Amino acid sequence: MALAKILQKPWLSSASVILTGLYYGTLDIWGDDWKWISEHKDLHGYIYSFLMLVTIIFVLCKCFIDIKEEKIKKDKEELLKKFLIFIKNVVQAKRTRFFDRVSRIEQSKRINFFDEITHPKDQIRFIMTQAVEFLEFYGVNRTHIEMTVLGTNSELGTWEYALVLDRQKQYTDPNIIMANTSLAKRVIDSGESTFISDLNEGVQQNLFYKSNRSDSVSNIGSIYCKPVTLKIQDKTYKYVFTLVSYGTYLCSPNDQQEANEFATLLDEIGDRVELELYLLAMKQHKK
Template structure:
């Protein structure tokens, strides 16, 4: 019986080794997603991984069954007279136990990997928040010394564009550090609709010299930016290709060159007494994704952190709109609202 056990285990391990080789050999993203769905997300995998029967009773019963066959198999006629049958049953039990252990290991690996990235993301986000607040506080204290009784205090202490630049650079640093994204594989843009001209343009672009799809054209086509404006809610797609299939992302030439990536869009809609200032903040990666496309738990966690980052940008955009509105109604600066170079 021991020889039969050894043969069964060897066969099971050879099958496992073959699966590992196939998984390592085939780099297809579709193959990997389907493999994860089968090995991690499927109802069968969840049952084997999380059910207490398969975790505790099945291995214990398999061990006890083997002990009975090995010690008393030759003495019990019910075993010795039906040896092929018992060998078959035992094979099923040992393979089931091995599959349970393997799937449990895969589940622990996926969850551990996601948790480590999420914890690192949270820690780095805390550092980002502290830096942004400390720099804003330092600027306030510095400008406070220069205030005059007749000056514009609000304009003197608020510099939303400068603060937005700080947040954008800190966010890029977070993406590069946590997700190992290279400098040319991530970009953050802010689009703005000028109420006077009723058109869209980029007012912030961390990429520098990249040629982007014109903002006006982007919002006319099926895009994540258009979708978030339509719903008024932040939108996150871990895989841009999947979003494009749903007509919820506009694939640019760069997207086609760099293959996949993630996209997050946040609408900032600011109501003034006379008009609505509309902005769309977009965080995009080219190539690397921010999480596994089918890891919904991790995707939701990342989305919430990105929303928190964009709320800080939203605050500065609100201050920017307040300054623009004030300039528009100022006798000395009449008509200067929505000057994109305003600090």
């Protein structure tokens, strides 16, 4: 990375080309007149060959870096376009559901519009499926992705799975997760969303609670948790949205800049889930 930054400096390749050109011109014009050149032609031949080689290496390396950076730039543009499509689809799904339900209401029927059009669990499931498609475009196979929403309230006292991506799978007891040193426990205590690009790092820092599935892939993967807390009157509702990949990383575990950029995308997904969880808490409170 440091070498790439050095080679990207335009003055470096320009200086090597100019220096080599000046040196060649000096040898060509005054090579027979100046003794320090004419009497040491072999030495100057080696020096000139070295300068030529360095110049060629600089130019080739800069071309390679420029091509690579151009590809990264295009990939980021495509990723942003795909993410915008994800956002658009989420909004479109909600708008369509609102319109369809309202337009089909019988004329004589008295309804509660909030209950009629608000279906947060359906919307969260749609967000999850769209997130899977986005991550697949990013290069993460859907079989490696898992998403859950843990929920509780001040009266319930225990945690349960409010939503899961795959209802056929067996999941670790949520109360065990929240009773141990897990990322879900940490974020609900701190109130801040957290992304760990490497599960093994999370294990070492006592931030990730290992499961049978994570053990089966040697804790290779990434995890993101988003806490949501809402107090309605005298009752507090708490949720934790979790997105985790098993057997593959969501981004390079050694690139902090890439991890920060990906965390921003995950926060955008988490924010849309958070909005629906507010609605879910309101619906649950009405019952």
